[in-house]
Amino acid sequence: xxxxxxxxxxxxxxxxxxxxxxxxxxxxxxxxxxxxxxxxxxxxxxxxxxxxxxxxxxxxxxxxxxxxxxxxxxxxxxxxxxxxxxxxxxxxxxxxxxxxxxxxxxxxxxxxxxxxxxxxxxxxxxxxxxxxxxxxxxxxxxxxxxxx
Amino acid sequence: xxxxxxxxxxxxxxxxxxxxxxxxxxxxxxxxxxxxxxxxxxxxxxxxxxxxxxxxxxxxxxxxxxxxxxxxxxxxxxxxxxxxxxxxxxxxxxxxxxxxxxxxxxxxxx
Numbered sequence: 001x002x003x004x005x006x007x008x009x010x011x012x013x014x015x016x017x018x019x020x021x022x023x024x025x026x027x028x029x030x031x032x033x034x035x036x037x038x039x040x041x042x043x044x045x046x047x048x049x050x051x052x053x054x055x056x057x058x059x060x061x062x063x064x065x066x067x068x069x070x071x072x073x074x075x076x077x078x079x080x081x082x083x084x085x086x087x088x089x090x091x092x093x094x095x096x097x098x099x100x101x102x103x104x105x106x107x108x109x110x111x112x113x114x115x116x117x118x119x120x121x122x123x124x125x126x127x128x129x130x131x132x133x134x135x136x137x138x139x140x141x142x143x144x145x146x147x148x
Numbered sequence: 149x150x151x152x153x154x155x156x157x158x159x160x161x162x163x164x165x166x167x168x169x170x171x172x173x174x175x176x177x178x179x180x181x182x183x184x185x186x187x188x189x190x191x192x193x194x195x196x197x198x199x200x201x202x203x204x205x206x207x208x209x210x211x212x213x214x215x216x217x218x219x220x221x222x223x224x225x226x227x228x229x230x231x232x233x234x235x236x237x238x239x240x241x242x243x244x245x246x247x248x249x250x251x252x253x254x255x256x257x258x
Binding site (some may be wrong): 047097107 | 235
């Protein structure tokens with residue numbers, strides 16, 4: 001069911017985040033997704049792509065990051081693939097979110113948000129590529145009554 | 149992102165409209181730094197029309213809060229949407245920063 005999924009590539013350039021927003025918004029409209037879900041999908045892709053660019057050291061070359069988003073009534077699944085340096089987001093250090101402002105580190109929040117907001121997350125290094133697969137369930141937010 | 153700063157007796161209220169992400173967060177830091185150079189130590193961020201925030205936006209807020217700390221200054225929030233409030237909760241921001249229903253209420257507590 002190709003109309004239920006969208007595939008695209010983004011350049012390793014943070015200016016691409018604007019185009020990402022447009023793609024996610026139109027995906028949300030096509031599948032009548034609640035605003036909160038659109039926000040979360042935009043956020044996790046924003047964070048994953050930003051991480052790929054920063055930690056994969058992709059700035060230098062003409063690298064592309066491939067994104068595949070698939071809709072099903074019960075969940076949205078996303079796959080992000082890049083050819084940067086090996087980087088497993090699942091083993092990244094989690095930030096200490098309970099310390100006072102003075103001691104609080106400023107890094108690590110992006111992946112912490114992704115891991116907290118998604119229901120499933122997998123990582124695979126395959127043929128010199130980083131592949132991250134994530135899944136967001138739609139059941140809890142499926143109806144307006146439950147969406148408050 | 150659109151920023152509107154208003155001077156109050158105890159500090160500045162800053163209305164943030166639109167999206168606070170990697171591309172726009174530096175503007176927020178610049179705006180706060182400008183007020184801080186004028187001696188402002190307290191900021192109330194009015195988030196009623198904030199549509200989106202990523203970790204880059206959170207990082208900017210934290211950076212400014214860290215700079216305010218030595219002068220006993222602080223940041224607090226008002227009217228975040230449900231999803232923005234959830235992002236604050238997950239990232240530990242709700243325990244570092246107070247949230248109020250209105251700008252007036254926030255300044256009342258400052």
